[in-house]
Amino acid sequence: MDYRDSPAEAEFRARLRTWLADHDPGLPTSSTDDDYWAQQAEWHTALYDAGFFGLSWPGRYGGHDLPPVFDVILDQELAAAGAPPRPSLGYLVQGITTHGSDDIKDRFLPGLISGRERWCQGFSEPDAGSDLASLRTTASHDGDDYVINGHKIWTSYSDVADWCFLLARTDPDVPKHKGISAFAVPMHQPGIEQRPLRMINGITTEFGQVLFDGARVASENMIGAPGEGWRVAMTIVSHEREPGELGFVARYAKTVDDVEKEVRADPTTFRPDQLDEVAWAFVQAEMLRLHVCRRLSERLDGIQHGPGGSVDKLLMTWVEQTVGAAALAVSGPRAALDTEDVPLKVYLYSRAQSVMGGTSQVQKNIVASRVLGLPAP
Amino acid sequence: MDTRDTPEQAELRRAARQLARELGPATVADLDDGARAKRLTGAVHDAGWLELRQDGGGGPVASGVESAIVADALGGAVADVAFTGPALAADLSRRAGCGATDSAVVGFAPNLIDPAVVPGRVAATPIYAVDAAEHVDVASVLVPTGPDYRLAQVQLDGPAEGADLTRVIRRIPAGASLADVHDQRRLLTHDDVAHWSALGLALTSADLVGLMRGVLDITVPYASERRQFGVPIGSFQAVQHLLAEARCLMEGSLSAALYASWAVDELAPDEACAAGRVAKAYCARAARTVCETAVQVHGGIGNTWECMVHVYLRRAVLSSQWFGDDGEQLLQIQRTRLGVDTPAAPSSGRPPGPAAPSSGRPPGPASG
Numbered sequence: 001m002d003y004r005d006s007p008a009e010a011e012f013r014a015r016l017r018t019w020l021a022d023h024d025p026g027l028p029t030s031s032t033d034d035d036y037w038a039q040q041a042e043w044h045t046a047l048y049d050a051g052f053f054g055l056s057w058p059g060r061y062g063g064h065d066l067p068p069v070f071d072v073i074l075d076q077e078l079a080a081a082g083a084p085p086r087p088s089l090g091y092l093v094q095g096i097t098t099h100g101s102d103d104i105k106d107r108f109l110p111g112l113i114s115g116r117e118r119w120c121q122g123f124s125e126p127d128a129g130s131d132l133a134s135l136r137t138t139a140s141h142d143g144d145d146y147v148i149n150g151h152k153i154w155t156s157y158s159d160v161a162d163w164c165f166l167l168a169r170t171d172p173d174v175p176k177h178k179g180i181s182a183f184a185v186p187m188h189q190p191g192i193e194q195r196p197l198r199m200i201n202g203i204t205t206e207f208g209q210v211l212f213d214g215a216r217v218a219s220e221n222m223i224g225a226p227g228e229g230w231r232v233a234m235t236i237v238s239h240e241r242e243p244g245e246l247g248f249v250a251r252y253a254k255t256v257d258d259v260e261k262e263v264r265a266d267p268t269t270f271r272p273d274q275l276d277e278v279a280w281a282f283v284q285a286e287m288l289r290l291h292v293c294r295r296l297s298e299r300l301d302g303i304q305h306g307p308g309g310s311v312d313k314l315l316m317t318w319v320e321q322t323v324g325a326a327a328l329a330v331s332g333p334r335a336a337l338d339t340e341d342v343p344l345k346v347y348l349y350s351r352a353q354s355v356m357g358g359t360s361q362v363q364k365n366i367v368a369s370r371v372l373g374l375p376a377p
Numbered sequence: 378m379d380t381r382d383t384p385e386q387a388e389l390r391r392a393a394r395q396l397a398r399e400l401g402p403a404t405v406a407d408l409d410d411g412a413r414a415k416r417l418t419g420a421v422h423d424a425g426w427l428e429l430r431q432d433g434g435g436g437p438v439a440s441g442v443e444s445a446i447v448a449d450a451l452g453g454a455v456a457d458v459a460f461t462g463p464a465l466a467a468d469l470s471r472r473a474g475c476g477a478t479d480s481a482v483v484g485f486a487p488n489l490i491d492p493a494v495v496p497g498r499v500a501a502t503p504i505y506a507v508d509a510a511e512h513v514d515v516a517s518v519l520v521p522t523g524p525d526y527r528l529a530q531v532q533l534d535g536p537a538e539g540a541d542l543t544r545v546i547r548r549i550p551a552g553a554s555l556a557d558v559h560d561q562r563r564l565l566t567h568d569d570v571a572h573w574s575a576l577g578l579a580l581t582s583a584d585l586v587g588l589m590r591g592v593l594d595i596t597v598p599y600a601s602e603r604r605q606f607g608v609p610i611g612s613f614q615a616v617q618h619l620l621a622e623a624r625c626l627m628e629g630s631l632s633a634a635l636y637a638s639w640a641v642d643e644l645a646p647d648e649a650c651a652a653g654r655v656a657k658a659y660c661a662r663a664a665r666t667v668c669e670t671a672v673q674v675h676g677g678i679g680n681t682w683e684c685m686v687h688v689y690l691r692r693a694v695l696s697s698q699w700f701g702d703d704g705e706q707l708l709q710i711q712r713t714r715l716g717v718d719t720p721a722a723p724s725s726g727r728p729p730g731p732a733a734p735s736s737g738r739p740p741g742p743a744s745g
């Protein structure tokens with residue numbers, strides 16, 4: 001057990017720190033401001049071009065073949081510099097790497113990793129949220145293409161995406177988990193309509209609705225075999241639940257840092273309960289950082305966490321919501337007086353963490369049955 | 378960075394857990410089985426675990442990680458054997474350059490956070506010797522000497538008391554007089570005591586992690602076996618969610634506690650204490666919630682003396698208070714990180730006082 005940097009890690013950290021000193025784009029906190037999303041693509045490509053993104057992914061596709069723990073260093077240094085978090089798309093990389101053919105990997109991974117092609121994830125539908133397998137969007141074979149009809153919702157960043165990682169029903173005649181396939185669908189085409197949604201904290205880029213009305217996708221863009229879509233989806237969501245894959249640790253650490261700075265300026269103006277909330281948010285964020293260190297170290301043994309990802313998702317959710325609550329507590333009356341108050345927005349955004357990527361209740365169901373082995377309800 | 382156990386650490390973890398499981402109490406009645414407890418004590422002694430913090434030439438025999446592995450294993454089986462008490466005594470003696478014994482104990486102030494600091498020749502308040510081995514008859518206390526401390530000893534002639542049914546606390550009444558320690562080669566500095574406190578925070582955190590694992594190992598199978606309404610209670614979503622949350626709390630606690638145990642010997646005293654405080658704050662809150670969940674899932678039987686669950690909960694009460702509970706750690710974090718004017722940590726010889734009450738909020742927000 002050793003939490004210190006190896007020589008290679010130390011060298012990487014120093015290089016990154018130097019680079020960040022000159023290249024922090026000074027974006028607003030990602031969860032609170034549409035301006036962040038307007039400039040996120042530049043941030044992604046800047047990080048990538050400087051050699052600081054896709055650290056643990058295959059060099060062949062533009063990654064760096066480094067051990068996963070390098071992502072911890074990246075998150076720590078981003079947080080320390082107050083820079084934006086790394087783009088969260090590791091789960092899509094994992095999905096394509098695990099299920100895609102060599103052609104699919106060669107075609108899509110480089111653009112996804114470099115940030116030159118942007119992606120969204122079209123899983124959820126109005127009537128298929130927690131019960132994702134009941135999704136009704138269809139993809140029907142038509143010559144060399146599939147034709148897509150249906151309605152996706154809560155699709156994050158769909159309005160800036162070039163591609164949609166789409167789940168659609170290709171066979172209505174088999175049990176619901178077996179008739180789903182996954183596709184890489186081009187977003188810039190006539191059969192697709194975007195309807196942005198405004199989130200409770202006022203931002204409009206977080207998610208939207210996407211309507212598919214005769215949109216087309218080439219058959220060769222299917223990811224995995226026909227009917228394999230559910231397995232593909234499970235690979236993706238299990239990684240989407242891992243804080244090590246998402247890089248949110250940097251975002252939480254930055255918020256804690258901002259809140260701590262405000263309190264330090266004059267601690268006597270805060271009540272003990274506010275101070276407790278801030279200290280507790282620090283404890284929670286630090287726990288998550290250490291938890292990610294442990295999980296990413298375990299990957300060195302080839303351990304993939306599967307349902308354990310739900311444990312991590314719940315921990316991450318509690319951390320985000322504790323940090324959000326601390327920001328709100330410290331903001332005090334300002335949060336009530338100003339709809340643009342950043343802590344208010346951070347707090348409001350934090351409520352989504354127990355819904356997105358599968359709700360906390362769904363995660364607890366998974367932990368109960370698949371981690372604890374409790375009997376089915 | 379690599380947080381995995383080395384092969385030796387993994388082997389120690391396996392061996393310690395096996396020993397604790399085999400010789401620890403399986404039932405409340407086992408706590409009265411003196412022959413078993415004696416075998417356990419002998420096995421811990423023979424394994425050499427009481428020597429881990431003794432002088433190994435230029436440092437302890439083994440790092441904080443190894444000691445925490447043992448503390449975690451013993452906590453997991455609510456093993457009724459002195460370990461953390463002797464480990465802390467060995468560590469303090471080593472820092473003071475005293476000769477090694479594998480069974481000594483440190484005296485604590487009534488807040489159970491600070492080592493007992495006795496300025497005169499006679500103790501003004503009671504002193505508590507926590508987790509003393511059976512045959513130990515003196516406790517070490519600190520005597521201020523300039524900015525540093527020397528060690529002295531008081532006789533353990535007071536009664537045994539405490540909520541924890543598995544570890545002994547001896548109370549030495551106020552008025553106890555000090556005897557000099559003659560083989561101390563170095564004065565203990567502020568840094569020594571801070572580093573020693575970091576070990577205390579790490580070991581009590583590790584004990585709490587073990588307790589969470591152990592009580593869940595009892596409670597999850599119980600939920601699968603116990604039937605009501607014709608089905609196992611563990612099939613009810615309300616029960617499932619309580620246990621799922623408890624499992625998460627245990628995992629998060631382990632991640633924080635591992636780092637604290639590594640920090641003891643690898644980081645400067647202040648940083649090691651900071652790591653210990655994060656771990657202790659998290660583990661103390663988590664353990665309370667997890668043990669309470671275990672009581673709840675057991676229903677009526679969980680509220681009886683005969684049910685093992687309260688043995689875990691009681692031990693968690695002591696491990697939380699010892700070196701300070703979550704509320705105390707949060708206060709110290711406010712002092713160091715937020716510049717809040719609260720009394721300094723134990724190591725600076727702050728006046729003993731009651732620990733801050735825990736605010737008692739569980740680690741997960743109620744709605745998440």
Ligand SMILES: Cc1cc2nc3c(=O)[nH]c(=O)nc-3n(C[C@H](O)[C@H](O)[C@H](O)COP(=O)(O)OP(=O)(O)OC[C@H]3O[C@@H](n4cnc5c(N)ncnc54)[C@H](O)[C@@H]3O)c2cc1C
Pocket residue numbers: 120121122123124125126128129130131153154155156157206207352355356357358359360361362365
């Ligand atoms: C900010 C944000 C971003 C998102 N981004 C994307 C995205 O990019 N792509 C995408 O496909 N989706 C995305 N989602 C959608 C998200 O995955 C779904 O919202 C989520 O799975 C819940 O589905 P639902 O909204 O239909 O809620 P419902 O399934 O209707 O759930 C409503 C309530 O019922 C509870 N519930 C449901 N089933 C159970 C059960 N079996 N046991 C106990 N309780 C249950 C839930 O926990 C919840 O509290 C995003 C959501 C948010 C909030």
